[in-house]
Amino acid sequence: MSKKNWPLFEVFIRSRQGLSHKHVGSLHAADARMAIENARDVYTRRMEGESIWVVPAEAITASSPDEKDALYTPADDKVYRHPTFYDLPDEVKHM
């Protein structure tokens, strides 16, 4: 049988009910089901989570670091999107 490398999966774990899944690492597995089993063994040995997502690494589309300027600088000069931009009279105690 020819040698086939197991594909790479990225692992995401929800540490507690109410929180979102967070990337914790990656592993190789023959398929998604095995990836879940292996993720349980390596990433949740100390009750680090209660829900696991595994995603084939090749299914992820990432932005490129070269696009950083084009993507994120337009937000630089829009300080009015932050509440601290607005001065309130002292009389207003809570807003």
Next chain:
Amino acid sequence: MEEQNMMQRFDDYVADNKKIEPKDWMPDAYRKTLIRQISQHAHSEIVGMLPEGNWITRAPSLKRKAILLAKVQDEAGHGLYLYSAAETLGVERDELLEELHDGRAKYSSIFNYPTINWADIGAIGWLVDGAAIMNQVPLCKCSYGPYARAMVRVCKEESFHQRQGFQIMLNMAKGTPEQKQMAQDALNRWWWPSLMMFGPTDANSPHSAQSMKWKIKLFSNDELRQRFIDMTVPQAEVLGLTIPDPDLKWNEERGHYDFGEINWDEFYNVIKGNGPCNKQRIETRRKAYDNGAWVREAAVAHAEKRAARRNETAAA
């Protein structure tokens, strides 16, 4: 951007304590050095399972067996985190394993010493994991993101390793005279190799300066070794055991312990492959990998069958 500008930006970035991520531009030498360092580290984790694995079936109690099993399982996990970090730099795990199995890659020379009595398991946890922690904690802040994050996970799991080892030593040191003698004997054999874990002296460590500039090494070998000694001597006193170094004594002026000359001939000899267990370790690794081939193949066949069945159901 031209190469020189990229290099300037990379250097500024690292100097600023920012993290480099897999898709960022990095100099070739940085990538190569990291692949070597991280994979050596990964190899050390999994070869490190072997001396301790030797005692899982012979642990003196069920509790001890469960603890040792959990510890060795952690080390397998550490190997996985580190291989994954190395893979983000564009190498395949199988290539790295091949390098380990055909002797091209190195791993920590400490694992080429035998574990001949139960106290050795105590000494390994206390000293070897202790020295590893000393090395690893600073790396949580290293410049390469995936490596730093892997080290955070490793360090979190590592602290129980050292404590369980110390507890074994404590039990034996406070036990019968024979048990205490076994603990002393283990300390005698593991002390010097543990000091060697920090690598050659700074004077004989030619690549350190570059690695420190790149922040993939944060303290020098001699600095870390000194810290380890300063931390460990008082612990040996608690155990009531004697560190096998007649030159070991507190230096008020330096605020550190002075210690005797390390046998560097032994160190280089073990690295060259002539330690007591080098051959056995690699043979065991290779055998485990080869004997596991059918499992890996069967898992792929099973996955393919499962996928085909899913497609059938979807088409029906």
